[in-house]
Amino acid sequence: MATLHTRSAARLMIAPSVLLLLAWMIVPLAMTLYFSLLRYNLLMPGMEEFAGLTNYTYFLTDPAFFQAIFNTLAIVLGVLFITVVGGTALALLLDQPMFGQGIVRILVIAPFLIMPTVAALVWKNMFMNPVNGLFAWLAKLLGLQPFDFLANAPLLSIILIVAWQWLPFATLILLTALQSLDEEQKEAAQMDGAGAVSRFIYLVLPHLSRAITVVILIQTIFLLSVFAEILVTTNGGPGTQSTNLTFLVYAQALLQFDVGGASAGGIIAVILANIVAFFLMRMIGKTLEA
């Protein structure tokens, strides 16, 4: 039968992807794991020695680590809150009949297509700069003292910038989900005398719950690894006030050349991401069956 022939051909066709991803998954990760057990600094070549779990204890007792964990969670939760609430509101608005809907959609989607370094620098210089920024001008117009966002509230500023980039993603997905809601159901509910609020709570929100879960899970994966926005705005500072886990590992590796320490941090980041990934995979796995 042809199936046998097809099956081996199929295997051959899948093989390159599987082998490449397997190598990409295993080789560097195994190296990170190995490095994390070494005392290894690029500035002292040839001095590598086995260090057991020293790097982990060093990393896990470093105050900067806890700050970084806190900042990582603050960025993830802050951005999620803004984008999910704002995205739901925007999606509901964009679902209404209006003139020029297509153009508004395009305007709203745009920030998602901007590269992170551009987005962060535009906000940093042209909006949040305490001397020349537009916000400073607005503050002066209202008789207020200009606020130095990135110096006084670095984490909040980064959350705002990242939220601006991800709001379109949440909006777009929730809008897509909203448009698949049966129009007749809404009309029926309306005829039964359900008000706008109860229609939202009992009809729209349950319909959106799946899309909201998808938004939360996918954004979390990306938000755990926010990097460029921090690099070009605050460089993790002042001090470590806006350093997240990704940035901390980067600084340890490429600024302090501490391969061992950075690797231990990398492994911790992988473990954290896996916890999130576990839930995401279950979600998508269910979709695959449907």
Place this chain on the structure above:
Amino acid sequence: MARNVSTGRKLITTVVAWTIGILIFFPILWTFLTSFKTEAQAIASPPVFLFFDWTTENYAEVQSRSDYLKHFMNSVIVSFGSTLLGLLIAIPSAWAMAFSPTKRTKDVLMWMLSTKMMPPVGVLVPMYLIFRNWGLLDTRTGLVIVLTLINLPIIIWMLYTYFKEIPGEILEAARMDGASLSKEIIYVLTPMAIPGIASTLLLNIILAWNEAFWTLNLSAAKAAPLTAFIASYSSPEGLFYAKLSAASTMAIAPILILGWFSQKQLVRGLTFGAVK
């Protein structure tokens, strides 16, 4: 039936939605406008919106001072190169998984996706060292390799969801008519798969163009694509708003246009088909 709404309500919705839309878009509009100002006008207080002497000198300046075109070409080569290479590897795999599924196909797909969940920082150190030892640091080849690998799962997944929608009966009919595997692919599958492949290509170019972890960490002056080039404006000496705006406008314009054409595919690709 279309919803019956009074024109009055429609007007109010329109005003509110346009206001919010313009506010969200404003930073981009402002960047675009500032790119045509002189440096003095760019930081003028009160700010000037439309009534300034429009000039294109910033664009010329950015090019002559930093060889902008080189970085632009780096972005083009890296994003198109990694996307095409990814498609080359992914199309056979996705085809095989969509049309000759086995018990393990679902596990393989899930596993592929799981590689995407690995935070890049978890492998930053070894990748940096491998690149350094193999002379791949700050080369376009190196960037193409990394971006192909990180986006491969997304490419396979997107293609898979598109291929799944092609009716299998058509392939069986072709097979019964005696079409060989290669003919099946060239004459039957490809024409039907082109839309899906095109969408995948678009989305992946957008993702690769904007990728800003590996490009920032693995490239310097020579191979730096626009993400890394623009980042060099973060230093205080680089506080030239008009030039920053000109460089930024050129960096984001191509992708904005591509992205606007592929809104629908964006949703599908980014949610791995979970929301269509």
